[in-house]
Amino acid sequence: MKKEERQQKLVYLIQQLEHVTAAELAEHLNVSKRTVQRDIQEIESKGVHLQTHLGKKGGYRIQSLMNNNDLTLSDGEVYALYLVLKESVSLSTLPYQQEISAILDKLLRHPNVALRQTIQHMNRYIRIEQHTPMLLPSLFSAIVVYCQERKVMALEYRSDSSQQLLVENVVFIGLIVELGMWYAIVYHIGGGYTKKVKVSEIVDISYSFYKTIHTQDITLDNYHLYLQQ
Structure with missing residues (x-):
């Protein structure tokens, strides 16, 4: 069964069964629970809103358009x-x-x-005096997506020291904040090392190779082990 067909059937099952767990969906579709979870992430990214219920009887159901962002707060x-x-x-x-x-x-x-x-x-x-901070580029939200995809991206940014415009093929690992400054942690494809790039210095990002690179072993917890020497 092709992925698109499987995802359509997955949505149909959730609609028909009203409340169903990932394990039950996996059994209906004859795939792994992990495949179901990946499919659900993709389905939600396409605009289908699901309610997730945690606990032993947790599962999924389609949200109504009226309450798809309901959040209970004290x-x-x-x-x-x-x-x-x-x-x-x-x-x-x-x-x-x-x-x-x-x-x-x-x-x-x-x-x-x-x-x-x-x-x-x-x-x-209560008044908080206003000032005008330098906002990060609007592509900030896209960087978060690239960190999840782990695809090879052409990163265009300005060097801190010379302000020279650089273009490098990288994989985004994640984002960190140090003393109020946002950095993108990237894996340099050609050099085989990680580096920190100021998000505010990033000029443009585009897909370089349409493939995913296996860098799952590099995380925000251990990226410093691979830093450029």
Whole structure:
């Protein structure tokens, strides 16, 4: 069975059975549980929203369009979320300023009257002085995807020392933050070593070879063992 056909059947099974586990889906499709989990990740990336239930009786069901982003938070968690996001508008270099502002606006219009009033009071009596941080490039979100794919990418960035524009074939391993500075950890294909590249210095990224490189043994926990000498 081809992957596309299998994924279509997987969605059909979830719809028909209403609530089904990965093990049950694997049995229906005659594949491994891991294959089912990979298929579900791909299906969700295509826009199909699934509810995941944890625990012994955990499983999957299709979300309705009305509640596909429902998230239950305690009052304290709502307050903390509001303050963290309010602070991040001023301090964060991440390219999600509009999204953060949209969430803050939704919190200020929270349907729970008591919560809404408390958040509005916080908004009135807590001020975080604004400054204009240098935002990371909009391709930040794409880098997160590339870290998962482990495909060979042509990375174009400026050298710290000379500001020379460099182009290298790399595989993205992950992202780290040191003293407020975001770095991409990459594996250099030609050199066989890892290196840190400032995300703010990245100019462009494109697929170089349409294949996945086996670098799963290199992680954010051990990348320093492979650093360029």
